[in-house]
Amino acid sequence: MTYSAIVEILVIGNEILIGDIQDTNTSWLCRLINSRGGHVARGTMLRDDVDEIAAEVGRALERGADVIFTSGGLGPTADDLTxxxxxxxxxxxxxxxxxxxxxxxxxxxxxHASGIMAQGGLNPGREKMAWLPRGSVPLFNPGGTAPGVLLRTGRTAIISLPGVPSELKNIIESSLQEFMNQTFGDGGSLCRALRVRCNDESLLEPILRKVVPRHPRVYIKSLASTVGMTPELDITLTVTGGETGERVRLLDVAFGELCRGLAEQEIGFREMARTV
Incomplete structure (x- = not known):
């Protein structure tokens, strides 16, 4: 079995926790990491508090994270403390x-030359963004001013990225490609889904209770909908990590067993598109 990198995500900023800005970076990172075969173990939102952020980084290291992503807090102002x-x-x-x-x-x-900024050059706030923890590597930010930062400590990589979603994505898709390839390799994720002619999860639970424990590498989840909106609901089966053939084999076995369980209970279903 191929090892899946364990990832934690720390989203930093008072503006997130008071509801002024919606955090979309976590969901985007989770989809990306899962698609590459990684395993997101935890996502945490933190205020702009140096001691609390520092403590959470330490806790993530103690939990054995292979990669820690931080989002936010890299800018030129006093509350950018990451x-x-x-x-x-x-x-x-x-x-x-x-x-x-x-x-x-x-x-x-x-x-400045393109007319976006009133002034070019440096000032104390701008210089602040270039003060990095010793041993760090700056990551070029093609769409912004604050570089991302890659820092290795032991077997863990800590990657600090801007909170602006477009900048975070641009750094990962450009400056971090080599790191992503080395960390996640050819790993990936494979999913199959069933649309079940049943809108009551309690009726599906006896079937899932039998199937789920028999397939620990397959994440099987029924997706509830608002009561009364539809007579159907979806069940997804996902395998992350491992070689392609291994993912297909594990998924097909679990999928077949789930279909047989539904048929035995005379619950109708149809397969949705398979995704990678």
Missing amino acids: LSAVAQGLGLPLELHPEALRMVKEQYDKF
Whole structure:
């Protein structure tokens, strides 16, 4: 069986926790990581508090995360505290990184030249974004000014990304491709789904109770809908990680057993499209 990288996601920002901004980064990261064969073990929302962020980084390390993604808190203002917190959590100093400073300056100069920013160059707030925990590697941000940051500690990689969704995605899809390929390799995810002629999960539970324990590598989930909206509901079966042939075999066995259980109870069903 191929090992699946264990991932934790830390979403940072008071604006998330007071409801001013909706967190879409977690769902996007979860879909991406799952599609690559990784396993998201936990997602946590945190306020802009250095001590709490630092403590949560430490707890994620203790839990054995292979990759920790942080989202938010990389900007030029006083409440952008993520890198200070990561450094504190690892007992590392912050250092002015020349390459990160170059990235910041060049992006501000570019945005100024195109009329987006009123001024180019550097100032104290802009320079702040280039102070990284010792040993970090800056990640070029093609759509923004704050570089992402990759820091390895032991077997764990901590990746700090901006909270702006487009910037987070751009860094992952450009500057982090080599890391993603090395970490997740050819791993992937395979899913099959049934649409069941039944809108009462309690009637399906005896069937699922028999099938689910027999297939620990297959995540089997019934998806409830609002009562009265439809006479049907979906059941998804998903295998993450492993080789392609292994995923197909595990999924087909569990799928067949579930279909037989539904047929025995005279519950109608049809297969939906298979997804990878």
